[in-house]
Amino acid sequence: MGYHHFIGNGLNRSEKIQAWIVNELLNSKIPNEKRESSIQWxxxxxxxxxxLARLLAQKRNLNEELAVVAAGLHDVHVIVNGTYDNHARLGAQIAKPMLEQSGQFSNGEIKQICDGIGNHSDKHLYSSDPxxxxxxxxxxxxCFFYGDKVYDYKDPSVLKHYYKRIIKIREEAGLPVKTCFSERIKVLGD
Ligand SMILES: [Fe+2]
Ligand SMILES: [Fe+2]
Known part of the structure; x- marks a missing residue:
């Protein structure tokens, strides 16, 4: 048998989480008018x-399956509640019991996933956890694939770290240099 394309009962644990995310959005009772970002987005x-987490996990030799789960759930608070305020930490609090109740992840895996979710908004901080x-x-x-200015609403002291990150990530991925990011760092101050 070939690939299931998410039909049937053969989904593995990470695929089940991915299907849950889609279902949660498609069945959400919160309309776009009451959301800070649309269901479609x-x-x-x-x-x-x-x-992209798969791509980086393969490049960095990190656990791709857990990366997929954490990446899929990183904005779970926004998916469930439609708001961004403190959504990283609150999202980890949603993901933890959900992963526990699935019975498919070890405590260590749940901690790793929830650390990824809970800290993902701290782009200005550089942790020792890869x-x-x-x-x-x-x-x-x-986010930067939606436009160079996607994060322009951020505080300038934080914004420059988004630019620093995307410069490094694009380099790591072997993508052409986009000078707009380094130019903006110069304006914002290093
Ligand atoms: Fe987020
Ligand atoms: Fe996000």
């Missing part, structure tokens, strides 16, 4: 971050 963003940094970078990587 969250579908695109969660999917995009998952695939998995946490992977989730921040995958999020950043996807």
């Amino acid at each position: 969250e579908l695109k963003h969660s999917s995009g971050v998952i695939q 998995f946490v940094e992977l989730i921040k970078d995958a999020d950043c990587f996807d």
Whole structure:
């Protein structure tokens, strides 16, 4: 038998989480008018971050399966509640019992996933945990594909770290240099 394309009962644990995310968005009772980002965008963003987390996990030799789960759930608070306020920490609090109740992840895996989710908004901080940094970078990587100015609403002292990250990530991925990012860092001050 070939690939199941998410049909049937043969989904593995990470695929089940990915299907849950899509279902949660498609069945959400919170309309776009009451959301800070649309259901459509969250579908695109969660999917995009998952695939880019795979790419970075393979490049960095990190656990791809756990990266997929953390990437898919990184904005779970926004998916479930529609708001961004403190959504990283609150998202980890949603993911933890959900992963525990699935019975498919060890405590160590749940901690790793929830660390990735809970810290993903701290792009201005550089932790010693490569998995946490992977989730921040995958999020950043996807968002900058929606436009160079996608993070312009951020405080300038924080914004420059988004630019620093995307410069490094693009280099790591072998993508052409986009001078707009380094030019903006110069304006914002190093
Ligand atoms: Fe986020
Ligand atoms: Fe995000």
